[in-house]
Amino acid sequence: MKLYQVRKGQIVYFQNELHKVYSVKPMYRKSVHLMKLRDLSQHLSSAAEIDKYQPKELDSFIFNKNIYTLSKDRKAEEGDFILITHPNPDYLDHYSLNEIEVVSSAESKGVVTSKSNGVRHNEYLLMVPGRHEHSNPIEYRDIQNIDDSSLNDLSNFNADMLPSIGDVYRSNDKDESIEAMVIAIQGNSVFLGGNLELALEELMNTEKWEFLYNLLDQ
Numbered sequence: 001m002k003l004y005q006v007r008k009g010q011i012v013y014f015q016n017e018l019h020k021v022y023s024v025k026p027m028y029r030k031s032v033h034l035m036k037l038r039d040l041s042q043h044l045s046s047a048a049e050i051d052k053y054q055p056k057e058l059d060s061f062i063f064n065k066n067i068y069t070l071s072k073d074r075k076a077e078e079g080d081f082i083l084i085t086h087p088n089p090d091y092l093d094h095y096s097l098n099e100i101e102v103v104s105s106a107e108s109k110g111v112v113t114s115k116s117n118g119v120r121h122n123e124y125l126l127m128v129p130g131r132h133e134h135s136n137p138i139e140y141r142d143i144q145n146i147d148d149s150s151l152n153d154l155s156n157f158n159a160d161m162l163p164s165i166g167d168v169y170r171s172n173d174k175d176e177s178i179e180a181m182v183i184a185i186q187g188n189s190v191f192l193g194g195n196l197e198l199a200l201e202e203l204m205n206t207e208k209w210e211f212l213y214n215l216l217d218q
Contacts, residue, residue, distance in 0.1 A: 003047040006032055009097040012050040013141040014043060018061055019050070020098060038062040038139060051141065055083060055098070057125060060135035063100065065211045068127040069135045076103045076111050079177065081127035084119060093117045100127070129172060129206040163190055163203055166215040172208055181215065 001012075003026060010021045014034055022042075023033035030044035038061075055061070060069040068081065076082050084099045094117060095101065101113035110120040131137070163169070163182045169192070171178040180192035188200045203209050 001047045001050055001052060003031060005052075006047050006050070007097075009099065011037075011053050011055055011098050013053060014045050014050045016141050018053070018139055018141075019043065021050075038065070040064055053138065053141075055085065055125070055138065058132060058135050059138045060131045061138050063127070064213075066129065067131050067206050068129060069132040070125040071128045071132070072125065073128075074126065075106065075121050076124065076126050077106050077174070078103055079172075079174070082111065082113070082119065082124040083127055084124045086123045088120065088123055090118065093119075095119065129210060163200070163211075164214065168212045168215065169203065169209045170212055172210055179212070 003024075006021060006024050008021055008024060012019055012021060012034070014036075018037050019034040020037060021032060022035050025031050025033065030046055032045045032047055032050060034043045034045055034050070035041070036043060055070055057070055057072050060067060062068075063081075070083060080103045082101055082103060084095055084097065084101065087095055087097050087099070089095055095113075095115070101115055101117065101119070103111045104114045105112045110118055110123070112118055163185065165182055165185070167182045169180060169182070178194070178196075180194050180196055182190055183193055184191040185200075190198050190200055190203050192198065198209075
């Protein structure tokens with residue numbers, strides 16, 4: 001891309017992986033500041049090193065160690081993540097292209113997010129936990145042509161997603177939402193605060209549990 005084409009909020013590929021542009025500073029050689037969607041790590045690049053991509057329905061990707069599929073099958077509800085793809089904010093709202101926000105309440109014409117933004121239903125794609133069987137994985141631009149470092153990273157990917165002490169998870173149960181921290185791991189059993197014990201497979205099921213953050217990162 002040319003520098004004049006780069007805008008804050010764009011989804012791009014950098015070193016073959018999916019990132020989001022969060023800042024552009026033309027006075028620097030590495031002028032594009034990026035956030036890798038998979039783990040929210042920050043990176044610097046030049047405009048020539050990135051390629052633009054606009055996510056669409058049935059694309060699936062990893063955001064903050066959780067897998068999501070973009071969908072229009074239903075309207076967003078409280079607690080859902082949304083990706084804003086057609087922003088048309090009112091003068092009191094502050095959001096832009098490809099913002100990822102959490103729904104705090106749903107209304108007939110749209111949703112209100114945790115950042116107090118009112119977003120109409122036709123402005124977003126719903127981020128459904130898990131990878132739909134007919135989805136298009138977009139973590140890598142070209143899975144056949146990844147370099148050695150990316151290949152090593154990919155081979156360790158499942159290990160990176162495994163829970164660790166201090167990870168905080170939230171259940172996706174609409175009737176009884178629970179947030180709990182991992183306090184111990186023994187074999188295939190994961191122990192959470194509140195006397196919860198889960199099998200590893202259950203906690204890693206993104207349709208049931210969602211990773212939020214690790215206390216060490218706060």
